[in-house]
Amino acid sequence: MTAAFEMRGIRKTFGATVALDGVDLSVAAGEICGLVGQNGAGKSTLMAILAGALEPDGGSMAIDGRPYAPRSPIEARRAGVAMIYQELSLAPDLSVMENIVLGAEPMRFGLVDRHRMRELASAALAQLGHQDIPPEAKAGTLSVAAQQLVEVARALAIGCRVLVLDEPTSSLGRADVQQLFALLERLKSQGHAIVYISHFIEEVKAVTDRFVVLRDGRNAGGGATRDASNDAIVALMVGAAQGDLFPRSPRRRGDAILDVHALEPGSASFTLHRGEILGIAGLVGSGRTRLLRTIFGLEPIRSGRVRLGVVTAKGESESRRADPRARWREGMGLLSEDRKAEGLALGLSVADNLTLTRLDPFGPPPLVFPARQQAASRTWIAKMDIRCAGPTQPAGELSGGNQQKIALARLLHHDVDVLVLDEPTRGIDVGSKAQIYRLIDALVADPDAGSAPLSSRKPKAVLMVSSYLPELLGLCDRIAVMRRGRLEAPQPADGLTEHDLVMRATGAA
Amino acid sequence: MTARSLLDRTGTLIGLILVAAIFGALVGRQFFAPANVELMARQTAIVCMAALGMTVVIALGGIDLSVGSMIALTTVVIAAALRDGASPIVASAAGIGAAAICGLLNGVLITQLRVVPFIVTLGTMLVVRGAAKGIAEERRIEAPITWLNGLLRTQSGSLLLPGGIWAVIVAALLVGAVLRYTRFGRHLFAIGSNERMARLCGVAISRTKIVVYTLSAILTGLAGLLQFSKIAVGDPTVAIGLELDVIAAVIIGGGSLLGGRGSVAGTIMGAAIMAIIQVGCTQKGLASWVQQILTGTIIVVAVALDRVRSTRI
Numbered sequence: 094m095t096a097a098f099e100m101r102g103i104r105k106t107f108g109a110t111v112a113l114d115g116v117d118l119s120v121a122a123g124e125i126c127g128l129v130g131q132n133g134a135g136k137s138t139l140m141a142i143l144a145g146a147l148e149p150d151g152g153s154m155a156i157d158g159r160p161y162a163p164r165s166p167i168e169a170r171r172a173g174v175a176m177i178y179q180e181l182s183l184a185p186d187l188s189v190m191e192n193i194v195l196g197a198e199p200m201r202f203g204l205v206d207r208h209r210m211r212e213l214a215s216a217a218l219a220q221l222g223h224q225d226i227p228p229e230a231k232a233g234t235l236s237v238a239a240q241q242l243v244e245v246a247r248a249l250a251i252g253c254r255v256l257v258l259d260e261p262t263s264s265l266g267r268a269d270v271q272q273l274f275a276l277l278e279r280l281k282s283q284g285h286a287i288v289y290i291s292h293f294i295e296e297v298k299a300v301t302d303r304f305v306v307l308r309d310g311r312n313a314g315g316g317a318t319r320d321a322s323n324d325a326i327v328a329l330m331v332g333a334a335q336g337d338l339f340p341r342s343p344r345r346r347g348d349a350i351l352d353v354h355a356l357e358p359g360s361a362s363f364t365l366h367r368g369e370i371l372g373i374a375g376l377v378g379s380g381r382t383r384l385l386r387t388i389f390g391l392e393p394i395r396s397g398r399v400r401l402g403v404v405t406a407k408g409e410s411e412s413r414r415a416d417p418r419a420r421w422r423e424g425m426g427l428l429s430e431d432r433k434a435e436g437l438a439l440g441l442s443v444a445d446n447l448t449l450t451r452l453d454p455f456g457p458p459p460l461v462f463p464a465r466q467q468a469a470s471r472t473w474i475a476k477m478d479i480r481c482a483g484p485t486q487p488a489g490e491l492s493g494g495n496q497q498k499i500a501l502a503r504l505l506h507h508d509v510d511v512l513v514l515d516e517p518t519r520g521i522d523v524g525s526k527a528q529i530y531r532l533i534d535a536l537v538a539d540p541d542a543g544s545a546p547l548s549s550r551k552p553k554a555v556l557m558v559s560s561y562l563p564e565l566l567g568l569c570d571r572i573a574v575m576r577r578g579r580l581e582a583p584q585p586a587d588g589l590t591e592h593d594l595v596m597r598a599t600g601a602a
Numbered sequence: 603m604t605a606r607s608l609l610d611r612t613g614t615l616i617g618l619i620l621v622a623a624i625f626g627a628l629v630g631r632q633f634f635a636p637a638n639v640e641l642m643a644r645q646t647a648i649v650c651m652a653a654l655g656m657t658v659v660i661a662l663g664g665i666d667l668s669v670g671s672m673i674a675l676t677t678v679v680i681a682a683a684l685r686d687g688a689s690p691i692v693a694s695a696a697g698i699g700a701a702a703i704c705g706l707l708n709g710v711l712i713t714q715l716r717v718v719p720f721i722v723t724l725g726t727m728l729v730v731r732g733a734a735k736g737i738a739e740e741r742r743i744e745a746p747i748t749w750l751n752g753l754l755r756t757q758s759g760s761l762l763l764p765g766g767i768w769a770v771i772v773a774a775l776l777v778g779a780v781l782r783y784t785r786f787g788r789h790l791f792a793i794g795s796n797e798r799m800a801r802l803c804g805v806a807i808s809r810t811k812i813v814v815y816t817l818s819a820i821l822t823g824l825a826g827l828l829q830f831s832k833i834a835v836g837d838p839t840v841a842i843g844l845e846l847d848v849i850a851a852v853i854i855g856g857g858s859l860l861g862g863r864g865s866v867a868g869t870i871m872g873a874a875i876m877a878i879i880q881v882g883c884t885q886k887g888l889a890s891w892v893q894q895i896l897t898g899t900i901i902v903v904a905v906a907l908d909r910v911r912s913t914r915i
Contacts, residue, residue: 391802418804427802435802438795440862449792449803452785459784503803 097122097157097286098143098174098255104151105138112138114310115152120286122254125277127301127318128290131330131522134307136290140257144176145169156255174255175248181240185233190214192232193247217246220283221276238269245276256280257288262296263520266377267599274300292520293561294323306330330523339567340531342538344368349402350554351425351511356397359384361580363573365511368537368552371583372565374594375575381558382430384580385515389427390415401425401511421450426504430515430558432493436500439489443481444470446488446499451507473502478528494525501529512536514557518564533557533568562591574598613907614855614871617900621875625882633882640763644754646877647766648673648832649844650870651825653851654777655818657869660852661781662814663794663861664719666708669822670844671730672701674837676826678734680750681743681836690748697830698823704730705819709812727845734838743836753831766828773821778866790814795862850897851876854904875900
C-alpha cells in the first residue's frame with residue numbers, strides 16, 4: 094500500500110523547547126490512523142505542520158510521493174490536506190451550501206453561481222451519505238453532529254484527500270459518535286487517508302486500523318490497532334507502567350449533606366453523604382449538566398427542593414435562594430464542564446482564578462493583598478502539582494490539564510463540603526487525569542483509616558457527571574443514570590458494568 | 603507587579619519615551635523645562651481624570667460614551683449653582699452629584715435592560731447632552747469668579763502644582779489602589795475577563811457594574827469641575843467628542859476593549875503621550891491636523907503592537 098502522505102524526521106523547536114524531535118508519520122490511502130499521546134506529546138504541533146500552520150525546522154513531507162512543503166493552511170488545503178478541529182469553524186449565519194463552498198465559490202459572470210453551488214454542496218453531502226441535511230438551512234440551526242458533517246463536506250468539496258480529525262467526538266453524544274464512525278468507514282472505503290486524534294483509547298480501538306503513539310516529541314511506538322490492548326496503548330503513552338488509575342481509599346459514609354427532592358428540571362431525588370462519590374451517567378444532551386446547574390443555582394428551580402445540610406454548630410441550614418453566591422457560602426462549589434467559557438478567566442492570573450470565591454483571608458475587608466493571595470496560591474500549586482511559571486502567570490498559558498487543576502483547586506481553596514464536578518477530566522491528558530482521580534478519592538477518604546485528605550479533616554461529598562464510564566465506575570460509590578431529562582434512582586456502583594450503564598442511558602434496558 | 607503587567611506597561615513607557623524624545627529634539631531643550639511640563643500636565647488633567655474612570659469601566663469589559671456630555675452637564679450645574687448663590691463647595695458637589703446620577707443611570711440601564719454598554723451610553727450621551735442644554739437654556743451660563751477658577755492655574759505658593767493636578771494625582775493613587783488591593787478590584791477584573799465565570803464564582807455582577815459606572819461618573823464629574831475651572835462658565839456644548847480622547851488614552855495605555863485589562867499607570871502614560879503630541883505640535887507650529895494624524899496613528903500602532911506581542915506568547 095502506498096502512503097497518501099508521509100512525514101519523515103520532522104523537527105520543531107520553540108525557543109529552548111524541543112516540541113518534535115525527528116517524528117515519522119505516514120498514512121496510506123484508505124487507512125485510518127489513530128494519533129495518540131498525552132497533552133504536550135507533540136500531536137497538535139505535528140498536525141499544525143501537516144496543515145501548513147507551522148513550518149518544521151527539519152524533516153521532509155510528501156503527498157502521493159511528491160514533495161510537500163505548505164507555507165500556509167490555504168496551500169495545505171489546495172494540496173488536499175484538511176483539518177477538522179474540535180471547535181467547529183462554520184459561519185452560523187450562512188447556509189449549509191454557502192459554508193461548504195466558502196472560499197471556493199463557483200462564479201459565473203463575476204457573480205456567485207447559486208445553482209452550481211447547490212449542486213456541489215449536494216454532491217459533497219451525498220458522498221457522505223447525508224442527503225438529509227438541507228443545503229439551504231442555516232448552519233447555526235443544525236445540531237453539533239450535523240455541523241461537523243458540513244465541515245467534512247466542505248473539506249471534500251474542495252478535493253481534500255487527507256483528513257485530520259482532532260478530538261471529533263468531544264461534543265457528540267453516543268449515537269452521533271456511531272454515526273461519525275460509520276462516516277469514517279465510508280471515507281476510508283472511498284480512499285481517503287484519515288488521521289484520528291483522540292484521548293479516548295476506546296474510540297481509537299473502535300475506529301482506527303493502525304495507531305501511532307507520540308511521547309515527549311518522539312515516536313513512542315504503534316502498530317495494528319487490532320493487536321494492541323488498551324493497557325498496551327496507555328503504557329506506550331505514559332512510558333512507565335501505568336499505576337492504578339482509580340485509587341480507592343477506605344471510605345465511610347457520613348452524615349447526609351445534600352438532599353435533592355423531586356427537583357425540576359431533572360426529576361431528581363437523591364441524598365448525598367459525606368465520604369461518598371455519587372456519579373451521574375447519561376448521554377450528552379440528556380440534561381445532566383442542566384441538573385447540576387440547577388442544583389448550583391445557575392438555572393432556575395421550577396419545582397422541588399434542594400437542601401444543603403451544612404452541619405455547623407448552629408445546626409442545619411436550608412437554602413431557599415438558589416444562586417451561586419449563596420451556594421458557595423453554604424459550602425458547595427461547581428466545576429464547570431466548559432473550562433474556557435465558564436470555568437476560568439484565561440486572561441487572569443493563576444492566583445486570581447484560584448482564589449476568586451474566597452478572598453477574605455488575604456486582608457481585612459475590603460482589602461486584598463496580592464502577596465498573601467499569591468502565597469496561598471503557591472501552596473495549592475505545589476499541593477496539586479500544577480505546572481506553571483508561578484501564581485502570576487495568566488491561566489490561558491497553561492495546558493488543559495493544569496487549567497483543570499486550577500479550576501478544581503478553587504473548590505479546595507474555598508474548602509467546600511460538596512464538590513459538584515461536571516466532566517472533571519474532559520480534554521486533559523492521562524497523567525493529569527490520574528492525578529485528579531487520586532485527588533477526588535483523597536477528598537472522600539475516611540480520615541481515621543490513615544490516608545490524609547487534602548484540606549480539612551472531615552471527608553467531603555462529591556457529585557460528578559462524566560461521559561467517560563470507566564471513570565464513573567472506577568471512582569463512584571453510587572451511580573444514577575439520566576435519560577431524556579429524568580434522573581433515575583442511584584444504584585451501588587459495585588454491581589454495575591459499562592454495559593449496564595449504556596443500556597440504561599440509551600433506553601435499551 | 604507581575605512580569606506580564608510590567609511588560610504591558612513597558613510598551614507604553616517606551617512609547618512615551620520615544621514621543622518625548624522626538625518632540626524634545628524637534629522643539630529643543632526648553633521642551634522639558636518645568637514650566638512646560640506643568641503646561642502639559644494642565645492640558646491633560648481633564649482627559650486624565652476622566653480616563654481614570656474609563657480605565658475601570660474598560661477593565662470591566664464595558665465602555666462609556668457619555669463622558670463628554672457628563673462633563674458639559676457638570677459645568678452647567680456648577681455654573682447654575684454659583685449663579686444662584688451657592689458656595690463653591692456646594693456647587694462642585696452638585697455638579698459631581700449630577701454626573702454620578704448619570705453614571706448610576708448608565709449602570710442600572712446596562713444591568714437591568716441587559717443592553718450592551720455601547721448602545722446604552724450612546725443613548726445617554728444624547729440624553730445627558732440634551733439635559734445640559736435644557737438646564738442652560740441653550741446658552742452659556744455666566745458664573746461669578748471664585749477660587750474654583752484657579753484649580754488649573756500655576757501656583758506661586760507652597761503647593762508647587764495647581765490644585766487640579768494634585769486632585770488628579772490623588773485620584774490616580776486611589777483608583778490604582780482600588781484596582782489592585784481590593785476585593786472589588788479583583789471582582790471587576792473577573793467580570794471583565796469572563797463574566798460567565800464570575801457568575802459561577804458568585805460575584806455580584808449587577809452590583810459591581812452599577813458601582814463601576816457610578817464611580818467612573820464621579821471621576822468624570824471631577825473632570826467636569828476641572829473643565830469648569832478652565833472655561834469659567836457653564837457651557838452645554840463643551841467637551842463634544844472628548845470621550846474618544848479619554849478612550850484613546852486608556853487604549854494606548856494597554857486597556858483592552860474586550861475587558862479584563864487596563865491599569866492606572868498605563869492610562870496616565872497614554873494621556874501623557876497624547877498631551878506631549880498636542881503641546882509639542884503647537885510649540886513646533888505644526889497645524890492641528892498633524893497632531894490628529896499623529897495621535898490616530900499612535901492609537902492604531904499601540905494596539906497593533908499589543909496584538910503582535912500577545913499572539914507571540
